[in-house]
Amino acid sequence: LYVPSGYHGQAVPLIVMLHGCTQSPDDFAVGTQMNAAAEKHTILIAYPGQTSSANMQKCWNWFSEGDQQRDRGEPSLIAGITREVMRDFEVDERRVYVAGLSAGGAAAAVMGNAYPDLYAAIGVHSGLPCGAARDMPSAFAAMQRGGKGFTHEAAMSPQSETLGRLVPAIVFHGDRDTTVNPVNADAVVVQSAQGEALRAQVESGQVPGGLAYSRTLHNDATGTTMIEHWLVKGAGHAWFGGSPSGSYTEPSGPDATGEMLRFFLEHPHRASA
Template structure:
């Protein structure tokens, strides 16, 4: 769940309220911030109740903030045509009882008569479909592997920061809320294009990654596998305070956990393969959430350190290959020193880390190796 600058400023004020023993005011401030109310209102009320100690930023903090801003700023698009422009990138909409969502659809130039795989990509907070497509470069991979890619769009009226509402109980279940909209988009693309029903996949970043984890659990009959980058496990939160606690890596106390989820003795057996990426320097979603995502894949098949390229500056990572007791595969990629950003992504999109490994290419490899099988 990536948060914009105003929201992060609100969270700093909230933490100040908590440190000074004002939990009620802190909860109210969180709710106002998530409703999209002006940050100044939150800040002024926090200042009235709490005297926050201000100090000048150190040289190290200033340098770090500058580097982070550069890393998460979208670069101008090049003037020459990119490989993804060879196909067709169009806008569509889907509606059901839960509402309406637009989506962008990429159909590769090689689309002919044979059924193709479909990858559904869920953007993170503050992003949109074009931003996410540019950052992940998934359309270029669609040209290479002859796949269709759909990008559902979360509008600001559904969430002030355009986050998928992965932490709301009404948006966590089969045929309810946002999952019903995403599944509906998936089925609409399958109905309007020649899609192989055994090769339909879903992936996402941050809040989109958390929603992808929900989707593959809620719709195992629809998705063959899922990819989660810097996301969170299904059931780790049931409201805003528990969502923030989960993002910090705190103990989960939601209703799902009490029924045998993350804090319970039982963990639901995974039904579909899963590939997970997470930076161990992520300051937005704690890396412990990656372990929660693969908790049901208990048997470690192998573990190795991996260097994506020989060039200096490329990040090392550890790759664990797991298998559930029923033979369902998973991969966990822990990227050393990586922030809250899509690994190997293009600077044309926000929240990308170009130093790799190439999460998009690895997800596509994993997906195409795991067509849907009925267990």
């Protein structure tokens, strides 16, 4: 857990960061530079760590049927860690978020689907939608060709179905990602929309001296952006704008960390539907 120096017991936001395969919490923190951003904005950052005993490559088991549902498997553990931090520190309950890279991105999609009451918004970087796979073979198929996720009702217990809502999402993917097919980002967007009619607005940009990107804003009837989809041209499977001191980073991409923080802070938890 990273506690910023500006925290003195006041209610602050919390972001849960889920690392990718072969990574550790420390490596992920260094690569994303999330702690420096959290220091600037006074945000608590929790880094759950997967163990090699649970997965040899230290991947979150997003593809396992028992690890995609509310109050079961890894989702229950990650939610438990989130709630433990909320018990031990003063956390603004309307500003609790979850984000991840690759397998961690897929796990973040699972958490947003299974716990829309807990997380105000999610960040999915180079990941897949919740329910894209049921086992290891279907996981590899979804990574290579794309997988469709299921809706929140399938991920939650019957007692929780009334908690379903559109969970705002910011999604990043490289168009040359050969590890996780970028069509999975489109599936995350569709899943996050939960069937609501959103209007798409496409913008283009380029990092000075770096990579170009398209940014699709999915707005509701009031003009509020509920989902952002960043597709980075020429980028592979890596955290954009990250530090080369960490693994799986692409420093020449847009600042995914800064953009995620901006998006999160723009989206406090709305009342459940």
